Amino acid sequence: MATTATSKAGTMRVAQISKSGGEFEIVERRIPNAGAGQVRIKVQACGICRSDVLTKDGLWPGIEYPRVPGHEVVGTVDEVGAGVTAWNPGQRVGVGWHGGHDGTCLSCRRGDFRNCRNLQVPGISYDGGYQQYMLGPVEALVAVPESLNSVDAAPLLCAGITTYNSLRHSGAFPGDLVAVQGIGGLGHLGIQFANKFGYQVAAVGRGSSNEALAKKLGAHAYIDSGAADPAKELQRLGGAQAILATAPSGKAMSALIDGLAPNGKLIVIGASFDAIEVTPLQLIVGTRSIEGWAAGTPADTEDTLRFSELTGVRPMIETYPLEKADEAYARMLSGEAQFRVVLTM
Numbered sequence: 001m002a003t004t005a006t007s008k009a010g011t012m013r014v015a016q017i018s019k020s021g022g023e024f025e026i027v028e029r030r031i032p033n034a035g036a037g038q039v040r041i042k043v044q045a046c047g048i049c050r051s052d053v054l055t056k057d058g059l060w061p062g063i064e065y066p067r068v069p070g071h072e073v074v075g076t077v078d079e080v081g082a083g084v085t086a087w088n089p090g091q092r093v094g095v096g097w098h099g100g101h102d103g104t105c106l107s108c109r110r111g112d113f114r115n116c117r118n119l120q121v122p123g124i125s126y127d128g129g130y131q132q133y134m135l136g137p138v139e140a141l142v143a144v145p146e147s148l149n150s151v152d153a154a155p156l157l158c159a160g161i162t163t164y165n166s167l168r169h170s171g172a173f174p175g176d177l178v179a180v181q182g183i184g185g186l187g188h189l190g191i192q193f194a195n196k197f198g199y200q201v202a203a204v205g206r207g208s209s210n211e212a213l214a215k216k217l218g219a220h221a222y223i224d225s226g227a228a229d230p231a232k233e234l235q236r237l238g239g240a241q242a243i244l245a246t247a248p249s250g251k252a253m254s255a256l257i258d259g260l261a262p263n264g265k266l267i268v269i270g271a272s273f274d275a276i277e278v279t280p281l282q283l284i285v286g287t288r289s290i291e292g293w294a295a296g297t298p299a300d301t302e303d304t305l306r307f308s309e310l311t312g313v314r315p316m317i318e319t320y321p322l323e324k325a326d327e328a329y330a331r332m333l334s335g336e337a338q339f340r341v342v343l344t345m
């Protein structure tokens, strides 16, 4: 039987998109009840991710509107649905990009939940975190450590886990040269994680304005890709065992490939639609590879949060109230935010 911590008979405010390419609308909705296998989350904070453009502009096939975006959600469990035993009202939880899996497809049967054929993404498959209350399936829930506040934890649920999880699977060992391309929402976390993993960190940015910040975040070297050939600079430092490519530009990523050390890997996490250009010989000589990476499972996210708690890695954020979702989203898109934009409820 469902148990209800607090009976909510009222309504809530949500920021929804009612059609592909539509503007944000703040509307009142009835607070939903948790169904079987779900919890209701009283949302405290939700990060705005560049991928929210998929919902805003209808770039993901099959989105049903109106839709509430948001996949960097932190709040407290407010109600648990039938069959939910592992989570309790009052517990602080998060929901990130991995918003649920079917448990039955071939990938799931192989234990590869990240590549579930029917992967659900909050804000795309169902209403996400730009609202005061959200329903989430239990398999998507993440426990949030006590010492992390909700606005700091939110960006770690997508930007954080993506940089942390891809770097820890990069094959680079402590002491290896690892480059982080792009000093933005993803990159400013990638630099911190790379430093805490014990890598020699080279940050690659455009212009000199981010150099001081990149070094403060933990970069040992800064390469201005506008002033020098970044691949040559990386080779001058010995060649990168891994390059975490965060800036959404296939062209900028292409310029880095020759900076890889033998057996080095370009890890692609900055999503864009333009091509990465590489010749077969660039990959063959030196046995180099290019790999795409998407987030991870909720257990990976808990690792991210615990590691951040342990080492002091934190996102730099700007917060906006839910009512200003349109302004906050525009701020994120502008690229001017330092560095993640977070909505508070």
Ligand SMILES: [Zn+2]
Pocket: 049, 050, 051, 052, 071, 097, 158, 159
């Ligand atoms: Zn995201």
Ligand SMILES: [Zn+2]
Pocket: 101, 102, 103, 104, 105, 106, 107, 108, 109, 115, 116, 117, 118, 119
């Ligand atoms: Zn599956």
